[in-house]
Amino acid sequence: MDEKVLNMKEAAKLLGCSVRTLQRQHQVGGLRCVLTPGGRRRVPENEILRLKEEMGLGLKTEATKRTLRTRPKKRVISRQEPPVMPVGKEEPMKSGQIPATTVPRALSDFEIIEKMAPESLPIRKAFNDLLATAAMLETFTSKQLLERSNYPEQTIKSFCDRLVAKNLASLENDRYTLKVRLVR
Amino acid sequence: MSEVPTAPVWPNEDPFLLVAPTRPDTYVRVQPDEIAALKQAISNGRVAVVTGPLGIGKTSLCKYIVDELMNESLSTSDIFKQIVPVYLSGAAYRETDDFLKGIIKGLALDANRDRVALFNILTSWPKEHTEKLAAVIDDASESGANVDELGEFLRALADVENIAIVLNGEPKRMKKFLDLNPPLRDRIQTIIELRQMTRDELKEMLTKRAKTHGVEDYISEGAFDELYKLSKGVPRAALKAASRAFELAKKEGKKIDRTIVKRANRVSFWGRLFPFLRNKRSKLLQI
Numbered sequence: 127m128d129e130k131v132l133n134m135k136e137a138a139k140l141l142g143c144s145v146r147t148l149q150r151q152h153q154v155g156g157l158r159c160v161l162t163p164g165g166r167r168r169v170p171e172n173e174i175l176r177l178k179e180e181m182g183l184g185l186k187t188e189a190t191k192r193t194l195r196t197r198p199k200k201r202v203i204s205r206q207e208p209p210v211m212p213v214g215k216e217e218p219m220k221s222g223q224i225p226a227t228t229v230p231r232a233l234s235d236f237e238i239i240e241k242m243a244p245e246s247l248p249i250r251k252a253f254n255d256l257l258a259t260a261a262m263l264e265t266f267t268s269k270q271l272l273e274r275s276n277y278p279e280q281t282i283k284s285f286c287d288r289l290v291a292k293n294l295a296s297l298e299n300d301r302y303t304l305k306v307r308l309v310r
Numbered sequence: 311m312s313e314v315p316t317a318p319v320w321p322n323e324d325p326f327l328l329v330a331p332t333r334p335d336t337y338v339r340v341q342p343d344e345i346a347a348l349k350q351a352i353s354n355g356r357v358a359v360v361t362g363p364l365g366i367g368k369t370s371l372c373k374y375i376v377d378e379l380m381n382e383s384l385s386t387s388d389i390f391k392q393i394v395p396v397y398l399s400g401a402a403y404r405e406t407d408d409f410l411k412g413i414i415k416g417l418a419l420d421a422n423r424d425r426v427a428l429f430n431i432l433t434s435w436p437k438e439h440t441e442k443l444a445a446v447i448d449d450a451s452e453s454g455a456n457v458d459e460l461g462e463f464l465r466a467l468a469d470v471e472n473i474a475i476v477l478n479g480e481p482k483r484m485k486k487f488l489d490l491n492p493p494l495r496d497r498i499q500t501i502i503e504l505r506q507m508t509r510d511e512l513k514e515m516l517t518k519r520a521k522t523h524g525v526e527d528y529i530s531e532g533a534f535d536e537l538y539k540l541s542k543g544v545p546r547a548a549l550k551a552a553s554r555a556f557e558l559a560k561k562e563g564k565k566i567d568r569t570i571v572k573r574a575n576r577v578s579f580w581g582r583l584f585p586f587l588r589n590k591r592s593k594l595l596q597i
Contacts, residue, residue, distance in 0.1 A: 239418045247441045248383035254418035276377045
């Protein structure tokens with residue numbers, strides 16, 4: 127995972143709240159952090175984007191601070207896949223700089239599968255399973271899908287090709303990135 | 311046969327992790343005749359039941375069947391031979407309607423409709439689809455749904471042509487569940503009771519698992535004997551014991567042999583005397 131991470135200070139600056147607030151949020155499960163081997167919290171870029179999206183993209187406003195201060199309900203681990211997050215631009219993000227985000231289209235799995243127009247029911251079912259895996263990985267290679275499912279290579283290839291053909295994912299150096307958000 | 315006395319290089323990941331096999335090549339086909347009968351029942355659109363004691367591999371069998379049916383359907387272009395399996399984990403559903411939704415969602419069809427419309431999709435299945443449908447319901451008897459309702463729903467499904475149902479559950483509970491639903495019980499065509507593995511089957515399973523991490527040479531024959539003795543042929547128990555042996559062997563940089571297995575799975579004198587104290591004691595020790 128070569129995801130960009132920020133330290134707590136940078137994250138707090140971007141979100142317009144204090145470091146302590148973020149620490150508290152992490153404790154109650156409102157903030158997903160990556161822990162360094164030394165046990166320090168690092169906030170993935172995706173997480174910042176998600177929080178900003180949740181707060182209606184308002185930055186450093188009183189409302190934002192209030193949203194962050196209120197203790198969120200403890201997140202329950204659900205069986206559903208996490209929604210697909212937008213992946214930021216490749217250029218490194220300087221602290222204090224707001225990344226240009228494109229809010230992805232939100233579609234249900236049924237709508238996405240319909241767009242991909244599978245020829246038969248088994249293929250439809252396979253696409254559905256692969257989509258769930260793809261949404262979980264967000265960015266993936268066809269090899270990763272092959273490892274995580276037991277479907278034949280041909281099916282996976284046609285799945286990936288169709289994602290790109292229908293403008294549902296982008297392809298860069300063999301890595302696919304979903305352009306849509308999966309809603310349940 | 312003299313073994314080279316080099317310290318084995320153990321991988322970080324536990325090859326005997328307690329999960330249903332994610333790859334079909336790690337699955338051991340026990341009772342192949344009965345599995346064939348199960349597949350026959352599915353392709354005929356009947357009701358089949360899989361039972362067996364805890365940890366015997368019921369869920370693994372279900373997942374394996376689902377994978378196999380899926381791959382067969384994907385490789386054939388004959389739409390009359392295609393079977394679309396839907397795997398549902400019964401214990402996760404609280405209502406009969408959820409089962410209905412689960413089946414429709416599993417097929418990637420539009421589930422945002424009322425229950426009558428959804429049920430109509432299933433009842434008109436043979437008219438609108440040539441493919442067969444197989445609903446594989448894991449832990450069917452453990453679901454929180456109303457037993458009468460669920461039984462009635464399954465009975466209605468069983469009557470639809472081209473829809474097969476595989477129910478899977480612990481024998482006692484399954485019997486109770488079916489006793490409450492005599493119409494459903496009468497429609498069962500095949501009942502498969504999974505039995506314990508033999509030593510060779512157990513060895514095959516553990517070797518296959520070890521192979522995925524390239525450590526199949528690190529386990530001696532004596533270890534297989536001991537694991538078989540400890541687990542009494544129950545795959546889940548064997549994997550657990552093997553997992554413990556793996557941890558110990560990794561720590562000490564040794565290969566897994568009889569002594570390692572024994573030491574890793576040793577139960578203290580008091581634990582043996584009072585088996586019911588075992589969990590409590592270990593919990594107390596953890597704190």
